[in-house]
Amino acid sequence: MRKLKGLASRTYHVMFHVHTVTGIVISFALYVIFYAGAFALFYNETRQWEDPDLRVPYTNNVDLDLAVSKVDKLHTIDFGEEVDIILPSVHNPLLQVKAIGESPADSIKGETIKVAMAPSTLKRIDAAENRVTVARTIYELHFFDQIPYAGSVIAGFVSLFFFLAIVSGTLVHWRNVLTKFYAFVKEGKWKLIWTNIHTVFGVIGLPFQIMYAITGAFLGLLGLAAVPILLSGKFEPDDLLAKLEPSTTIELNNAAQPAAHLSINELYKKVAYHFPDTKIQSPRILHYGKEDAMVIWYTKDYKGLSGRGEINMTMKDGEIVEEYSVLPYNKSYVQDVWNYTHALHYGNFGGYLIKVLFFVLSMITCFIIISGILIWRTARDNKKYTFKQRRFHHKVTKWYMAISLSMFPAFALLFIANKIVPMDVPDRIAMVNTIFFLGWLLLALYGLFIHNYSKHNRNYLMLGGIFSLLVPICNGLATGDWFWETAIRYPWVFYVDVFWIFTGIIALYASVKVMVKQGSDKPIKDNPNHKKRLQLGNASTQGN
Amino acid sequence: MPANPKYLSSGWKRFSKVMAAVLGGYAASTTIFVAVAVHSSKPENALFSTTYGSFLLWGIFMVMVYWVNKAWISWSVILLITVLSVLSIAIAP
Numbered sequence: 001m002r003k004l005k006g007l008a009s010r011t012y013h014v015m016f017h018v019h020t021v022t023g024i025v026i027s028f029a030l031y032v033i034f035y036a037g038a039f040a041l042f043y044n045e046t047r048q049w050e051d052p053d054l055r056v057p058y059t060n061n062v063d064l065d066l067a068v069s070k071v072d073k074l075h076t077i078d079f080g081e082e083v084d085i086i087l088p089s090v091h092n093p094l095l096q097v098k099a100i101g102e103s104p105a106d107s108i109k110g111e112t113i114k115v116a117m118a119p120s121t122l123k124r125i126d127a128a129e130n131r132v133t134v135a136r137t138i139y140e141l142h143f144f145d146q147i148p149y150a151g152s153v154i155a156g157f158v159s160l161f162f163f164l165a166i167v168s169g170t171l172v173h174w175r176n177v178l179t180k181f182y183a184f185v186k187e188g189k190w191k192l193i194w195t196n197i198h199t200v201f202g203v204i205g206l207p208f209q210i211m212y213a214i215t216g217a218f219l220g221l222l223g224l225a226a227v228p229i230l231l232s233g234k235f236e237p238d239d240l241l242a243k244l245e246p247s248t249t250i251e252l253n254n255a256a257q258p259a260a261h262l263s264i265n266e267l268y269k270k271v272a273y274h275f276p277d278t279k280i281q282s283p284r285i286l287h288y289g290k291e292d293a294m295v296i297w298y299t300k301d302y303k304g305l306s307g308r309g310e311i312n313m314t315m316k317d318g319e320i321v322e323e324y325s326v327l328p329y330n331k332s333y334v335q336d337v338w339n340y341t342h343a344l345h346y347g348n349f350g351g352y353l354i355k356v357l358f359f360v361l362s363m364i365t366c367f368i369i370i371s372g373i374l375i376w377r378t379a380r381d382n383k384k385y386t387f388k389q390r391r392f393h394h395k396v397t398k399w400y401m402a403i404s405l406s407m408f409p410a411f412a413l414l415f416i417a418n419k420i421v422p423m424d425v426p427d428r429i430a431m432v433n434t435i436f437f438l439g440w441l442l443l444a445l446y447g448l449f450i451h452n453y454s455k456h457n458r459n460y461l462m463l464g465g466i467f468s469l470l471v472p473i474c475n476g477l478a479t480g481d482w483f484w485e486t487a488i489r490y491p492w493v494f495y496v497d498v499f500w501i502f503t504g505i506i507a508l509y510a511s512v513k514v515m516v517k518q519g520s521d522k523p524i525k526d527n528p529n530h531k532k533r534l535q536l537g538n539a540s541t542q543g544n
Numbered sequence: 545m546p547a548n549p550k551y552l553s554s555g556w557k558r559f560s561k562v563m564a565a566v567l568g569g570y571a572a573s574t575t576i577f578v579a580v581a582v583h584s585s586k587p588e589n590a591l592f593s594t595t596y597g598s599f600l601l602w603g604i605f606m607v608m609v610y611w612v613n614k615a616w617i618s619w620s621v622i623l624l625i626t627v628l629s630v631l632s633i634a635i636a637p
Binding site: 011171 | 545546547548551552570574575577578581582587588589591592593594595596598599600602603604606607610611613633636
């Protein structure tokens with residue numbers, strides 16, 4: 001293997017320091033981002049598990065016009081405003097209608113109405129949207145939305161500095177990047193083991209991590225990047241928005257006369273005919289019943305990066321209006337930039353292969369982050385540092401291990417909480433979130449009393465494993481949908497249960513096999529070297 | 545393994561470099577894109593490229609600030625780019 005030329009000495013040390021400082025500063029937040037993000041990839045797939053009201057058989061055969069007229073009878077829809085219909089999907093088989101109308105209780109106009117219906121009977125189902133959370137909590141945690149206003153901006157900055165950490169780390173590693181590509185060692189000093197894993201996985205995950213660093217910075221800091229554009233005074237924000245979203249330029253005539261047009265069902269057949277390989281998710285209807293009525297069909301195909309569509313049709317004759325449409329695989333550069341970024345970040349391309357791959361790579365990234373902290377700790381476990389400094393290093397590492405590793409049982413606890421809190425409890429979402437965050441806090445606090453990092457590892461694996469196995473049990477007890485039954489009827493409920501079963505088994509097996517080192521990682525005043533602890537060969541075996 | 549402190553700057557120089565990297569990098573990377581946009585026939589292309597490009601450039605500027613030894617050199621480069629960009633935005637029709 002050709003040996004690459006590394007950095008000059010001064011540059012090497014400076015880049016190393018940049019990498020260490022950015023790494024340590026952002027790593028708490030970055031771990032949470034990647035861990036929550038991995039699960040958030042499966043937002044839609046979790047909905048049917050978390051919300052028993054969604055466990056109805058899926059059908060594509062729905063009378064959309066009848067649905068709209070039913071909602072209209074109850075709520076007097078204002079057809080001058082947008083009417084959105086969310087079509088049934090395999091993950092959420094309910095039909096939903098959103099419009100502006102009147103609530104029957106007080107006849108106040110201009111209220112936002114949301115109605116969920118069983119797709120075949122069009123019988124109204126009380127929207128459980130306000131009563132369940134698992135996917136939403138994890139999704140919001142991913143960009144710290146629990147912190148008002150600043151949360152996503154903080155996440156964006158973490159992403160930006162993650163990019164700096166990636167570049168500086170790659171530069172530091174550059175001279176070894178080819179020669180040490182497969183360097184996995186099974187014995188020797190812990191520092192070497194962590195370093196090799198950190199660098200090898202770092203190199204393997206490089207494209208993935210760079211993509212997420214940039215797309216993450218985009219999503220979090222878009223406002224910041226837009227400030228100079230707006231400050232320059234040379235561009236109209238409305239014009240720019242129109243290039244991205246041509247439907248914002250639609251101007252409808254408020255005085256338009258009522259007129260007959262094709263039914264929504266007929267128009268659905270037309271759009272399905274023109275775009276056969278894509279999932280039609282939601283029509284947005286403008287001026288229903290009038291002569292200039294329009295429908296925008298929102299579609300996604302989860303295959304290519306430019307697969308999303310907004311197909312605009314006049315309802316009179318079903319003609320596609322290209323001027324207002326954003327077509328799949330036929331977009332302008334501007335629209336493609338937007339769609340590529342979002343498709344890449346959400347993993348909405350390449351089907352489930354990509355989602356699973358991104359989940360695994362996210363977990364590997366979490367591992368890269370932890371190994372970085374452990375390298376930092378073991379590299380400073382020597383006489384060069386004062387006792388106070390070494391105690392500080394240990395404290396940081398301990399907090400880090402406790403907060404990060406406790407996320408595993410905490411997430412399982414969130415799923416459990418979703419099932420053990422009864423459905424009719426008022427303010428149920430707040431209660432489930434409280435159980436999750438309080439539980440995570442307590443699980444993390446427990447780790448602060450452990451002073452041996454391999455014990456952190458083993459104990460959290462064990463706790464996580466037990467909680468994981470409880471998830472499908474709680475689902476079965478609370479809803480009666482045991483996983484052996486849902487395999488045929490509701491496969492997505494089955495997959496979530498099976499995921500937790502596998503995770504639980506693997507975690508418990510790993511916790512038993514983990515090699516737990518003797519003694520404590522806490523620095524002792526008189527004997528800083530502790531060479532005995534650092535050798536893998538001397539470590540005690542399981543069950544310590 | 546930890547960086548040898550003899551190569552690392554301290555005090556004002558360190559503060560200056562952090563400012564150059566974070567604030568200076570932001571100013572230089574974003575104004576370049578606006579300057580290019582103002583002079584193009586399809587400005588929306590350059591402007592939407594800012595969504596990913598400005599963060600890429602910002603990161604590269606941050607690395608440059610630390611690659612170069614003296615803080616005043618990186619500050620000069622960043623200020624030069626920013627001032628040139630702002631001027632070309634101002635004089636554009």
